[in-house]
Amino acid sequence: MKTRDRILAKSLELFNEQGERLVSTNHIAAALKMSPGNLYYHFPNKDAIIFELFERYTGQMAQTLVLPEDRQITQADKINLFEKLLSSLWQYRFLHRDMTHLISDNDEMRDSYRLFARGMMINVRHVYQLLIESGLIEATEDEIGALLVNIWIVATSWVNFLSTTGFFNFSEPMTEDMLRQCIYQVICLEAPYLRGEARDGLEALKASYGAALRPF
Numbered sequence: 001m002k003t004r005d006r007i008l009a010k011s012l013e014l015f016n017e018q019g020e021r022l023v024s025t026n027h028i029a030a031a032l033k034m035s036p037g038n039l040y041y042h043f044p045n046k047d048a049i050i051f052e053l054f055e056r057y058t059g060q061m062a063q064t065l066v067l068p069e070d071r072q073i074t075q076a077d078k079i080n081l082f083e084k085l086l087s088s089l090w091q092y093r094f095l096h097r098d099m100t101h102l103i104s105d106n107d108e109m110r111d112s113y114r115l116f117a118r119g120m121m122i123n124v125r126h127v128y129q130l131l132i133e134s135g136l137i138e139a140t141e142d143e144i145g146a147l148l149v150n151i152w153i154v155a156t157s158w159v160n161f162l163s164t165t166g167f168f169n170f171s172e173p174m175t176e177d178m179l180r181q182c183i184y185q186v187i188c189l190e191a192p193y194l195r196g197e198a199r200d201g202l203e204a205l206k207a208s209y210g211a212a213l214r215p216f
Contacts, residue, residue: 016094025049053092
């Protein structure tokens with residue numbers, strides 16, 4: 001593995017485990033057993049590392065939302081989409097946990113994130129159009145618009161929601177099972193609009209990702 005890729009891989013690991021704010025370039029260099037000067041040869045500062053990880057994440061998310069255009073979408077396609085989304089969210093989980101902080105003093109990051117958000121909304125709307133054409137979803141344009149906003153809020157705020165409330169028996173370190181509950185919430189948001197095999201398989205699909213929040 002090239003040195004640049006080693007730096008990115010170790011940074012991602014440390015950011016996910018400890019949170020971006022607690023990890024410095026010195027910590028990254030020490031974890032890689034390299035001098036800070038060697039790290040700075042490849043990246044001038046921590047912001048540059050974060051931005052490149054962000055670009056990798058956005059590229060991966062864009063590929064995740066590619067669905068077949070030459071046939072109708074099936075429930076199996078949708079489940080595969082959920083799994084790929086979950087994998088990306090887990091792999092880059094530090095980004096959404098720390099995003100407000102990351103964009104607060106970084107104009108390039110803020111502009112790039114907003115562009116990413118708009119692009120994702122367009123792409124996910126297209127996914128739902130394919131689902132409507134396949135008979136798996138029945139909803140108006142306004143209903144899809146509201147659904148997209150609610151899904152975005154849940155998906156991007158889930159880690160913060162767990163860490164601040166402690167709901168769903170959350171404790172550090174976060175596990176992938178805790179993140180799977182996020183997909184459960186997305187499925188619940190979709191539930192009123194599901195039709196056909198998507199509706200028939202609703203309860204089984206929900207059970208594979210989590211459960212409802214129990215009374216206190």
